[in-house]
Amino acid sequence: MRQLRIRIVGGSLAGLFAGIMLQQAGHDVCIYERSKNGLAGRGAGLVGQSDLLRILRLIGCEHVAHVGVVAKERIYLNQDGSIVQTVSMPQTQISWDVLFETVASRIASGSYLLGRDVVDVADGDRGAELVFGDGTREMADLVIGADGLGSVVREVVNPDHFQNGYSGYVAWRGLIPETSLPSAAALLLDRFAFYVRPGVHVLGYLVPSSKGEMNAGSRRYNWVWYRKAPQSDLADTFTDRDNRSHAFSLPRGGLSDDRLTALRADAREMLPPQFALAVEAESSPSIQGIFDYEASRMIGRSIALVGDAAFVARPHTAMGVSKAAGDVMALVNFLSREDDMFVALRSYEADRIVTGREVVAYGRQLGASAL
Ligand SMILES: Cc1cc2nc3c(=O)[nH]c(=O)nc-3n(C[C@H](O)[C@H](O)[C@H](O)COP(=O)(O)OP(=O)(O)OC[C@H]3O[C@@H](n4cnc5c(N)ncnc54)[C@H](O)[C@@H]3O)c2cc1C
Numbered sequence: 001m002r003q004l005r006i007r008i009v010g011g012s013l014a015g016l017f018a019g020i021m022l023q024q025a026g027h028d029v030c031i032y033e034r035s036k037n038g039l040a041g042r043g044a045g046l047v048g049q050s051d052l053l054r055i056l057r058l059i060g061c062e063h064v065a066h067v068g069v070v071a072k073e074r075i076y077l078n079q080d081g082s083i084v085q086t087v088s089m090p091q092t093q094i095s096w097d098v099l100f101e102t103v104a105s106r107i108a109s110g111s112y113l114l115g116r117d118v119v120d121v122a123d124g125d126r127g128a129e130l131v132f133g134d135g136t137r138e139m140a141d142l143v144i145g146a147d148g149l150g151s152v153v154r155e156v157v158n159p160d161h162f163q164n165g166y167s168g169y170v171a172w173r174g175l176i177p178e179t180s181l182p183s184a185a186a187l188l189l190d191r192f193a194f195y196v197r198p199g200v201h202v203l204g205y206l207v208p209s210s211k212g213e214m215n216a217g218s219r220r221y222n223w224v225w226y227r228k229a230p231q232s233d234l235a236d237t238f239t240d241r242d243n244r245s246h247a248f249s250l251p252r253g254g255l256s257d258d259r260l261t262a263l264r265a266d267a268r269e270m271l272p273p274q275f276a277l278a279v280e281a282e283s284s285p286s287i288q289g290i291f292d293y294e295a296s297r298m299i300g301r302s303i304a305l306v307g308d309a310a311f312v313a314r315p316h317t318a319m320g321v322s323k324a325a326g327d328v329m330a331l332v333n334f335l336s337r338e339d340d341m342f343v344a345l346r347s348y349e350a351d352r353i354v355t356g357r358e359v360v361a362y363g364r365q366l367g368a369s370a371l
Pocket residue numbers: 009010011012013014015032033034035039042043044045046047096116117118119146147148149150151152306307308309318319320321324
């Protein structure tokens with residue numbers, strides 16, 4: 001394949017993986033990220049699945065997979081806090097922040113631009129044109145949509161079907177220094193803990209600090225409480241304390257004092273005491289809407305979708321980053337094998353659309369048994 005001018009919309013992990021691998025393959029690449037301040041320091045932990053480990057090797061970042069905290073077993077609790085069941089199932093949570101920063105350090109300098117909001121894309125046979133929020137425009141041979149859940153690039157490729165489907169529940173999330181977890185909740189540490197009964201699903205585990213420290217005392221405790229919320233309540237659920245509305249989530253710091261008080265009261269009433277203490281210790285919980293999305297098309301004439309722009313799977317799968325890595329490796333592989341870019345794009349779509357559908361279906365299945 002000749003050298004292409006490739007522009008990537010979205011600079012989270014899917015965009016970075018694509019940018020780095022395509023630069024390695026000799027293409028002229030630039031990534032445009034909407035966030036003005038960058039994404040560092042905003043993640044928690046993730047499970048290192050095989051496609052993630054493969055792509056980390058390919059971009060020279062394999063060492064980052066070792067920055068993780070091992071949960072030695074899974075425990076399932078009763079509401080009184082006693083253990084119902086223990087399952088030996090060691091699992092490592094690697095640090096999203098360290099992963100992101102290490103991967104970001106591999107992109108060529110000057111080719112990752114913050115504060116660049118793409119508002120539209122015009123697709124064509126001989127390239128695609130990006131339109132930015134400030135009115136500027138830019139042509140590229142290939143545009144990659146790595147712009148996640150609210151993708152604008154997806155909308156160009158799937159004009160009749162670009163909305164995410166709401167699952168009927170949200171994930172309340174807390175991320176606290178482990179030292180702020182009271183000793184009465186110490187049972188939660190060093191293991192994956194769950195409390196599951198009809199209509200209630202909460203889990204928690206340790207993750208490294210945002211700097212990647214893994215020693216006891218430096219780590220963070222991450223809890224996730226899945227709660228049903230009717231679609232008609234979503235606008236209120238994602239409206240922050242300053243009355244600003246958010247499309248798919250309520251970021252940290254956005255919850256009003258009244259809602260925080262109500263959350264803590266619900267936790268005391270509904271959850272095992274250890275989880276209620278973990279909820280109490282978090283002063284700024286966030287809320288993530290849980291959605292599904294399956295693209296009918298992953299490509300246009302001069303556009304490819306990767307990661308969550310193409311398929312949104314529920315977090316129970318823990319496969320978001322790995323799926324993005326698999327998409328990128330396939331896309332780069334087909335582009336390197338074919339002289340005709342459109343032939344490469346078609347092969348890419350044929351290869352990955354099945355996987356995307358399977359992962360979304362798996363997420364729905366896990367979700368159905370989760371709540
Ligand atoms: C800040 C952050 C923290 C995360 N933390 C975790 C974690 O702890 N554990 C975990 O398992 N997963 C986490 N994820 C999700 C995980 O990274 C994704 O599943 C994975 O990266 C694949 O998603 P993606 O890159 O396709 O989309 P996303 O991660 O959603 O990224 C999309 C990116 O595109 C940008 N963008 C969107 N629209 C535009 C536009 N119009 N113009 C320009 N840029 C745009 C967004 O700002 C965002 O950075 C996190 C994601 C983010 C963004």
